[in-house]
Amino acid sequence: xxxxxxxxxxxxxxxxxxxxxxxxxxxxxxxxxxxxxxxxxxxxxxxxxxxxxxxxxxxxxxxxxxxxxxxxxxxxxxxxxxxxxxxxxxxxxxxxxxxxxxxxxxxxxxxxxxxxxxxxxxxxxxxxxxxxxxxxxxxxxxxxxxxxxxxxxxxxxxxxxxxxxxxxxxxxxxxxxxxxxxxxxxxxxxxxxxxxxxxxxxxxxxxxxxxxxxxxxxxxxxxxxxxxxxxxxxxxxxxxxxxxxxxxxxxxxxxxxxxxxxxxxxxxxxxxxxxxxxxxxxxxxxxxxxxxxxxxxxxxxxxxxxxxxxxxxxxxxxxxxxxxxxxxxxxxxxxxxxxxxxxxxxxxxxxxxxxxxxxxxxxxxxxxxxxxxxxxxxxxxxxxxxxxxxxxxxxxxxxxxxxxxxxxxxxxxxxxxxxxxxxxxxxxxxxxxxxxxxxxxxxxxxxxxxxxxxxxxxxxxxxxxxxxxxxxxxxxxxxxxxxxxxxxxxxxxxxxxxxxxxxxxxxxxxxxxxxxxxxxxxxxxxxxxxxxxxxxxxxxxxxxxxxxxxxxxxxxxxxxxxxxxxxxxxxxxxxxxxxxxxxxxxxxxxxxxxxxxxxxxxxxxxxxxxxxxxxxxxxxxxxxxxxxxxxxxxxxxxxxxxxxxxxxxxxxxxxxxxxxxxxxxxxxxxxxxxx
Ligand SMILES: Nc1nc2c(c(=O)[nH]1)N[C@H]1C(S)=C(S)[C@@H](COP(=O)(O)OP(=O)(O)OC[C@H]3O[C@@H](n4cnc5c(=O)[nH]c(N)nc54)[C@H](O)[C@@H]3O)O[C@H]1N2
Ligand SMILES: Nc1nc2c(c(=O)[nH]1)N[C@H]1C(S)=C(S)[C@@H](COP(=O)(O)OP(=O)(O)OC[C@H]3O[C@@H](n4cnc5c(=O)[nH]c(N)nc54)[C@H](O)[C@@H]3O)O[C@H]1N2
Ligand SMILES: [Mo]
Numbered sequence: 124x125x126x127x128x129x130x131x132x133x134x135x136x137x138x139x140x141x142x143x144x145x146x147x148x149x150x151x152x153x154x155x156x157x158x159x160x161x162x163x164x165x166x167x168x169x170x171x172x173x174x175x176x177x178x179x180x181x182x183x184x185x186x187x188x189x190x191x192x193x194x195x196x197x198x199x200x201x202x203x204x205x206x207x208x209x210x211x212x213x214x215x216x217x218x219x220x221x222x223x224x225x226x227x228x229x230x231x232x233x234x235x236x237x238x239x240x241x242x243x244x245x246x247x248x249x250x251x252x253x254x255x256x257x258x259x260x261x262x263x264x265x266x267x268x269x270x271x272x273x274x275x276x277x278x279x280x281x282x283x284x285x286x287x288x289x290x291x292x293x294x295x296x297x298x299x300x301x302x303x304x305x306x307x308x309x310x311x312x313x314x315x316x317x318x319x320x321x322x323x324x325x326x327x328x329x330x331x332x333x334x335x336x337x338x339x340x341x342x343x344x345x346x347x348x349x350x351x352x353x354x355x356x357x358x359x360x361x362x363x364x365x366x367x368x369x370x371x372x373x374x375x376x377x378x379x380x381x382x383x384x385x386x387x388x389x390x391x392x393x394x395x396x397x398x399x400x401x402x403x404x405x406x407x408x409x410x411x412x413x414x415x416x417x418x419x420x421x422x423x424x425x426x427x428x429x430x431x432x433x434x435x436x437x438x439x440x441x442x443x444x445x446x447x448x449x450x451x452x453x454x455x456x457x458x459x460x461x462x463x464x465x466x467x468x469x470x471x472x473x474x475x476x477x478x479x480x481x482x483x484x485x486x487x488x489x490x491x492x493x494x495x496x497x498x499x500x501x502x503x504x505x506x507x508x509x510x511x512x513x514x515x516x517x518x519x520x521x522x523x524x525x526x527x528x529x530x531x532x533x534x535x536x537x538x539x540x541x542x543x544x545x546x547x548x549x550x551x552x553x554x555x556x557x558x559x560x561x562x563x564x565x566x567x568x569x570x571x572x573x574x575x576x577x578x579x580x581x582x583x584x585x586x587x588x589x590x591x592x593x594x595x596x597x598x599x600x601x602x603x604x605x606x607x608x609x610x611x612x613x614x615x616x617x618x619x620x621x622x623x624x625x626x627x628x629x630x631x632x633x634x635x636x637x638x639x640x641x642x643x644x645x646x647x648x649x650x651x652x653x654x655x656x657x658x659x660x661x662x663x664x665x666x667x668x669x670x671x672x673x674x675x676x677x678x679x680x681x682x683x684x685x686x687x688x689x690x691x692x693x694x695x696x697x698x699x700x701x702x703x704x705x706x707x708x709x710x711x712x713x714x715x716x717x718x719x720x721x722x723x724x725x726x727x728x729x730x731x732x733x734x735x736x737x738x739x740x741x742x743x744x745x746x747x748x749x750x751x752x753x754x755x756x757x758x759x760x761x762x763x764x765x766x767x768x769x770x771x772x773x774x775x776x777x778x779x780x781x782x783x784x785x786x787x788x789x790x791x792x793x794x795x796x797x798x
Pocket of ligand 1: 696759
């Protein structure tokens with residue numbers, strides 16, 4: 124009998140800049156392989172190493188996936204559950220929520236969610252339920268990028284559109300500042316950067332693979348970026364590379380930073396940042412040659428003064444006129460669906476909100492949860508907070524409270540699931556139709572259903588339709604079907620074909636040509652200009668202009684611990700895959716050879732990292748890709764797979780200067796040999 128073969132096009136919905144096109148090969152109705160789509164401009168036939176492993180590994184492994192609703196039968200955190208049926212699960216949640224609403228109000232129900240999947244319906248539709256309920260939102264961006272958004276909001280008026288990467292063809296210089304595409308955007312590292320005619324400058328305390336591939340790497344001391352920005356501006360101004368006409372027409376308050384620029388000589392910059400004066404000169408000339416692009420990474424602002432750093436880095440395009448023309452611009456995040464016309468407010472049902480909206484930030488999450496009686500229920504979906512939030516020890520303790528009714532929705536049996544009273548199994552991106560996007564490239568794609576949901580798992584949106592029903596909610600938006608939602612979004616995007624045709628295409632570009640953002644030189648700030656001096660900032664108790672600040676070097680006995688994106692894990696989503704576990708090895712910390720010598724540490728020694736929050740034991744690696752005084756350990760491991768030796772034990776939950784956001788890369792630790 125001949126085999127029946129089928130090829131399905133889809134797109135990767137992970138929280139990654141790339142947004143790859145995917146091919147799913149089916150034989151006799153079963154998925155054989157998940158590969159990169161050869162016709163997709165980003166993936167070009169290959170997935171990154173991690174996705175190639177897990178999409179052919181744990182994501183399709185029935186033994187690893189959550190298959191049925193369950194209720195807790197052991198202690199919280201123990202991870203012992205018993206299968207129940209969907210109706211019982213949904214009804215028991217609805218009954219409990221309803222009585223909490225009556226007794227204490229819906230704001231005593233916490234909703235934590237983030238970017239486990241970025242497919243639009245599974246990402247946004249559940250918010251209709253929580254808006255209708257009136258739950259307290261744990262603001263997702265405070266774990267990731269809120270400081271940068273606030274900072275560039277003050278400067279440019281917004282930070283949700285940057286440059287269109289297609290414009291790199293017209294660029295002379297790309298400045299990658301505090302991003303590590305070799306891990307966090309592997310295809311941009313492999314294709315987009317090398318293929319652009321532009322010179323590449325990387326600013327990072329680590330000699331990342333992207334830094335190695337660059338024309339110039341500024342190996343700066345962490346937290347000194349604002350000072351470096353002023354050092355670069357000093358050279359640019361001295362060399363006549365400021366665009367005075369642009370500054371006069373399109374910015375406010377430039378004169379107010381003159382004295383800072385004047386004082387920031389390359390020699391001063393070298394002393395403060397550790398980058399040689401010669402490299403500061405060279406980088407400024409490369410950027411100043413223009414047109415130039417600035418890619419500000421999310422690692423850049425995960426600092427105690429991350430907001431000020433982002434504002435200072437953002438001065439470069441403003442003062443050199445690298446805005447609103449081909450090959451020029453600034454980028455932090457592209458809300459591509461918004462550019463394409465999709466109405467986010469409608470998708471997440473903002474109009475269903477009940478009364479005043481309540482929210483807390485991630486840096487307060489553990490404290491808030493520890494306050495007995497304040498919150499009575501916690502929902503966790505599209506996120507695994509036990510593995511990702513600061514103050515790990517305190518957070519786990521709070522999660523053990525018997526009076527906190529906890530519901531976890533995930534595809535896998537994560538550490539967070541272990542603490543749930545009710546566990547609901549989520550269908551994966553291979554198992555339902557949706558739309559996807561890249562937050563870098565101007566690409567929208569389909570997510571195509573390639574198999575039935577595993578076990579009894581359901582897409583997020585269907586879970587919340589059922590919950591709405593059981594709660595007796597009547598608003599019709601809570602019950603809209605996936606078909607209707609997709610049709611509506613495609614209409615908003617003005618597409619002249621249907622979803623079947625979209626599935627054939629796989630993806631579309633928004634705009635036939637590179638979009639030049641801000642070509643009208645209008646900025647959504649109060650003055651309509653780029654606000655170098657900001658009254659809004661002053662009103663928020665922030666400096667009126669970006670300051671040339673730099674963090675003090677670490678105390679002699681301590682190291683600054685950076686925990687950025689790993690090439691093997693997607694946040695904490697892939698940490699349970701056997702192939703990933705094998706390749707990424709045991710939890711380790713990378714130290715500079717001088718630090719290894721200073722603390723008498725040899726390669727592969729077991730070391731103890733500690734601070735007032737706690738301690739962890741890791742294997743030491745020695746490599747001069749870090750700087751003296753800087754330790755590196757990649758994020759995203761599951762605590763339970765590493766005997767609780769988790770980085771976020773050491774992360775104290777201190778807020779950055781803006782947006783109540785994470786300052787995780789400002790963590791200081793002591794080190795000693797273990798045992
Ligand atoms: N030390 C340190 N900690 C950090 C960071 C750091 O740099 N250093 N970075 C922070 C950053 S930037 C972020 S964004 C956070 C991310 O932290 P998390 O939000 O915890 O990370 P994700 O891997 O995105 O978690 C997503 C979870 O969603 C699940 N999931 C996937 N698809 C679906 C679905 O369709 N439905 C449901 N219900 N679940 C699904 C996955 O299985 C996974 O368990 O971590 C933060 N934590
Ligand atoms: N493979 C993989 N890809 C991912 C993720 C993942 O976990 N794994 N996570 C996704 C998510 S949620 C996010 S938010 C993005 C994050 O991806 P990026 O935007 O690349 O941010 P990070 O990985 O946090 O950090 C990037 C770089 O910032 C550097 N950095 C740290 N401190 C400083 C500093 O003081 N100054 C400067 N200039 N640089 C500094 C780090 O050394 C690191 O190399 O990646 C996404 N893509
Ligand atoms: Mo993130």
